[in-house]
Amino acid sequence: AAALIDGKLVVSYAELQARAAVLAQRLLASGVTPGACVALLLPRSALLIVAELAVLMCGAAYVALDPAQPPARLRALLDDCAAAALLCDTDCPLDAVCLPRLEVEWAALTGEAVAPHVQLTSASIAYVVYTSGSSGTPKGVAVSQAAVLAFALNQQHEPLQPQDRVAFLANPAFDASTFEVWATLLHGAAIVVVDQPTLLDPIALAQHLTAHDVSILHLTAGLLPGYWPALRTLLPTLRCLLTGGDSVDAGSVAALLAQAPPQRLLHCYGPTEATTFSVVHAVATVADDAERIPLGRPLPGSRVYVLDRHGQPTPIGVAGELHIAGAQLAQGYLHRPALTAERFVPDPFAAQPGERMYKTGDLACWRADGTLNFLGRNDAQVKIRGFRIEPGEIEAALRNCDGVREAVVVARDDTGQKRLVAYLAGDASMLEPATLRSQLATRLPDHMLPAAYVQLAALPLTPNGKLDRAALPAPDDHALDLHAYVAPSGDLEHVLATLWSELLGVEQVGRHDDFFALGGHSLLAIKLIERLRRLGW
Known part of the structure; x- marks a missing residue:
C-alpha cells in the first residue's frame, strides 16, 4: 500500500x-x-x-x-x-x-x-516544536510518544481509513504536521506531499489535490478565506475539511457551506502543548449573525476546564481561562523546568492524583449547548496568520538594534488585516524602517517582522507609569519601508499599485516599493494574484 x-x-x-x-x-x-x-x-x-x-x-x-x-x-x-x-x-x-x-x-x-x-517508555520524547517566547527566545515544546499516539489514534471525530489520501501542506516546524503525517500513517492511509510553490498557488493546489484524489485536507484559518473559491470543485469530494489555528472567518465558512460544502467540516482548536488539537466542532451551519465559529467539545481522552482567577469552574456564558488536561498533554518545555511548572500545573479535578493541566492563556466560556466559545487572550500573545507570536520576543530583538532605547510591539487591524506594528524611541537618525527591518530579518522569521515602525519621542505612559496602549498612534506611511516615490508606469504597474494600496493600507505606492517590506506576506500575495486574475492579468 x-x-x-x-x-x-x-x-x-x-x-x-x-x-x-x-x-x-x-x-x-x-x-x-x-x-x-x-x-x-x-x-x-x-x-x-x-x-x-x-x-x-x-x-x-x-x-x-x-x-x-x-x-x-x-x-x-x-x-x-x-x-x-x-x-x-x-x-x-x-x-x-x-x-x-x-x-x-x-x-x-x-x-x-x-x-x-x-x-x-510512553514518556520518551517524540518531537520538539519551537514556539515564540515572551522572554525574547523561543521555547521548545517537548511532546511524548504517548501524547502523539493519543492524538493520532484518537480520531473518533473523523476516523481516517486506509483508502484516505491526506494532504501534507503544513510547515513541518509546526505541529499541524502531526495530524497530516502521523495520524495518516498510523491509520494506513497515504500522505500526499504538497511542495511550497504549489501551496502558494490556489489554482495549482486545487489541480494537485484533485489529481491525487485527496480526501482529507487541513487548511489553516488564514488560508481558508482566500483558498476555498479556487477549491470549490474539489471541496464537495472531500470526506473531511479541517480548519483552525486562528480565529476562523465565519462569513467565509458560511459561503463555503452554501456553495461548495465538503462531506464534513471540522473546526479544530488546540495549542502545541496539547498536541495539535484537542477540541473539535463539526460545522454544519453558520448563523447569519455569527462572528465566530464555536471551538467545540474536547476529544475523548482530553479534559477542558474554564476557570476563574480563583481556579474555580465558571458558569455557562462567563469568561475564564481555558485549561486542558488529558493524555495529549506535552511533557513540558525543553530544558525549562521553571516555565514548565508555571504553565503545566496540578489538575485538582482529575480522578487520578498526579495529573496535570495546561494553562492556555486563552479566554473562553461554555455555551448552553455544551460547546466552547473563544473570547481572546489574557496576555500579550497574538496570532498572526496562524503563528503564535509573543511580542516580547520581537521587542527584545528590537532593543538589540542600533539606536533603539525603548520598543513595544502590538497587533493592529487598522487596514482590515491584522499586522504587527513596532513603536520605538531612541536615536531618530537610526530608526528608519528599512534599517530596522534588515537588522530584524537576521534574527527573526518573516512572520515575526513588524509591518510598520513608528518613531516616538517616548512611549506613552498612564498616570501610574504603565504603557498607555490606547495612546499609541495608528501608523502612517512614514512608518513603512517606502522608497522615494516614482510613479507607476504602464497599465500593469498602475493596476498593481492600486491593488497594493488596497491590500496593504498604504496611501501611495511607487514603482520601486517592495510588497513584503510594506507588510505584505504570502497570504496577501495570494489575494493579490487572485484579484489580478479576476481583472484578466
Missing part, C-alpha cells in the same frame, strides 16, 4: 520502513543515542518523513526546523535543543555547525538494514 506520494514518487509502507531503517543506522553510527534530539533541516517532502521516522527508530526526538528562517535563529535553536546531529540536504542554509551533519539524499537510502531495537 502507498504510504507517501511526492510528485511522481510513490513510496510503499515497506519502502518507507526500509529507507528509514538505513538512515536510522547512519544516525546511530554518528553517535545519536535514545533520548537525544536530532535536528531536521529539510523541506516538506518524502525525504523529511523518512528522516522523522528514522529519528524515532533510534529512540531520539526530531526537531524539524524551517529552512526559510534566518541562519542565526536556526543556530540558536540547534544550541537550545542540544542537537546530537543535523540532518539536511545539499541546500542546507547553515555552513559550519559544531555537531555531526548528515547530508541525506533519496538515492542513497538503499540497501539492507534492520530497524534498531531501542527501549522506549
Whole structure:
C-alpha cells in the first residue's frame, strides 16, 4: 500500500520502513543515542518523513526546523535543543555547525538494514516544536510518544481509513504536521506531499489535490478565506475539511457551506502543548449573525476546564481561562523546568492524583449547548496568520538594534488585516524602517517582522507609569519601508499599485516599493494574484 506520494514518487509502507531503517543506522553510527534530539533541516517532502521516522527508530526526538528562517535563529535553536546531529540536504542554509551533519539524499537510502531495537517508555520524547517566547527566545515544546499516539489514534471525530489520501501542506516546524503525517500513517492511509510553490498557488493546489484524489485536507484559518473559491470543485469530494489555528472567518465558512460544502467540516482548536488539537466542532451551519465559529467539545481522552482567577469552574456564558488536561498533554518545555511548572500545573479535578493541566492563556466560556466559545487572550500573545507570536520576543530583538532605547510591539487591524506594528524611541537618525527591518530579518522569521515602525519621542505612559496602549498612534506611511516615490508606469504597474494600496493600507505606492517590506506576506500575495486574475492579468 502507498504510504507517501511526492510528485511522481510513490513510496510503499515497506519502502518507507526500509529507507528509514538505513538512515536510522547512519544516525546511530554518528553517535545519536535514545533520548537525544536530532535536528531536521529539510523541506516538506518524502525525504523529511523518512528522516522523522528514522529519528524515532533510534529512540531520539526530531526537531524539524524551517529552512526559510534566518541562519542565526536556526543556530540558536540547534544550541537550545542540544542537537546530537543535523540532518539536511545539499541546500542546507547553515555552513559550519559544531555537531555531526548528515547530508541525506533519496538515492542513497538503499540497501539492507534492520530497524534498531531501542527501549522506549510512553514518556520518551517524540518531537520538539519551537514556539515564540515572551522572554525574547523561543521555547521548545517537548511532546511524548504517548501524547502523539493519543492524538493520532484518537480520531473518533473523523476516523481516517486506509483508502484516505491526506494532504501534507503544513510547515513541518509546526505541529499541524502531526495530524497530516502521523495520524495518516498510523491509520494506513497515504500522505500526499504538497511542495511550497504549489501551496502558494490556489489554482495549482486545487489541480494537485484533485489529481491525487485527496480526501482529507487541513487548511489553516488564514488560508481558508482566500483558498476555498479556487477549491470549490474539489471541496464537495472531500470526506473531511479541517480548519483552525486562528480565529476562523465565519462569513467565509458560511459561503463555503452554501456553495461548495465538503462531506464534513471540522473546526479544530488546540495549542502545541496539547498536541495539535484537542477540541473539535463539526460545522454544519453558520448563523447569519455569527462572528465566530464555536471551538467545540474536547476529544475523548482530553479534559477542558474554564476557570476563574480563583481556579474555580465558571458558569455557562462567563469568561475564564481555558485549561486542558488529558493524555495529549506535552511533557513540558525543553530544558525549562521553571516555565514548565508555571504553565503545566496540578489538575485538582482529575480522578487520578498526579495529573496535570495546561494553562492556555486563552479566554473562553461554555455555551448552553455544551460547546466552547473563544473570547481572546489574557496576555500579550497574538496570532498572526496562524503563528503564535509573543511580542516580547520581537521587542527584545528590537532593543538589540542600533539606536533603539525603548520598543513595544502590538497587533493592529487598522487596514482590515491584522499586522504587527513596532513603536520605538531612541536615536531618530537610526530608526528608519528599512534599517530596522534588515537588522530584524537576521534574527527573526518573516512572520515575526513588524509591518510598520513608528518613531516616538517616548512611549506613552498612564498616570501610574504603565504603557498607555490606547495612546499609541495608528501608523502612517512614514512608518513603512517606502522608497522615494516614482510613479507607476504602464497599465500593469498602475493596476498593481492600486491593488497594493488596497491590500496593504498604504496611501501611495511607487514603482520601486517592495510588497513584503510594506507588510505584505504570502497570504496577501495570494489575494493579490487572485484579484489580478479576476481583472484578466
